[in-house]
Amino acid sequence: MQEYIKTNIRESMEAKRQLLEDTSLIESIEQIAALCIAAYQNGNKILVCGNGGSASDAQHMAGELVGRYQMERRGLPAIALTADAAVMTALANDYQYQNIFAKQVEALGSKGDILFGISTSGNSENIIQSFQMAKKMYIKTVGLTGHTGGKLGACADYLLNVPSKHTPRIQEMHILLIHTLCGLIERALAEKR
Numbered sequence: 001m002q003e004y005i006k007t008n009i010r011e012s013m014e015a016k017r018q019l020l021e022d023t024s025l026i027e028s029i030e031q032i033a034a035l036c037i038a039a040y041q042n043g044n045k046i047l048v049c050g051n052g053g054s055a056s057d058a059q060h061m062a063g064e065l066v067g068r069y070q071m072e073r074r075g076l077p078a079i080a081l082t083a084d085a086a087v088m089t090a091l092a093n094d095y096q097y098q099n100i101f102a103k104q105v106e107a108l109g110s111k112g113d114i115l116f117g118i119s120t121s122g123n124s125e126n127i128i129q130s131f132q133m134a135k136k137m138y139i140k141t142v143g144l145t146g147h148t149g150g151k152l153g154a155c156a157d158y159l160l161n162v163p164s165k166h167t168p169r170i171q172e173m174h175i176l177l178i179h180t181l182c183g184l185i186e187r188a189l190a191e192k193r
Helices: 002-021 023-041 053-066 085-095 097-108 125-136 150-155 167-191
Strands: 046-050 078-080 114-118 140-146 158-162
Touching (some): 002 167, 023 167, 046 097, 046 125, 053 078, 097 125, 114 125, 140 150, 150 158, 158 167
Parallel strands (some): 140 158
């Protein structure tokens, strides 16, 4: 058991090391944070979606922004498109599962908003559909993916692609990236008070 524990910790550390050494990824994080800050300053909001564990990450991100990450500040508008079970099941029933996020983007999104789609494979059809809807509405898109970026990598305006094929490590890095973005956004907007 101890060897399994140590292996998981080592793999997590290696994934973090790769992120740290990826200068283009660091620059992308900075660009995305600046994009989010500008959107908030212009009165816009952030929408977030994902499936399974990534759905939980979407809700986690929205919670950090609406509440607080580390600093007391005014709440920032963020909506996890995974949070309303009645809406999601109605849309899945009436429009098929692949449209559960696109219909919510259509209903809740506005020009200038930002849509985050979290998918370890980058191939979640419902997230791809939501990005296509976002583009029609002049909503910028940010994909959080793993390894190759999948189909989502090709349609995202911005991509944070974790260099791993191992789903648990990708999910761990997604939370690290989400926390980093929330911290950057919060610091910039709290300083503007």
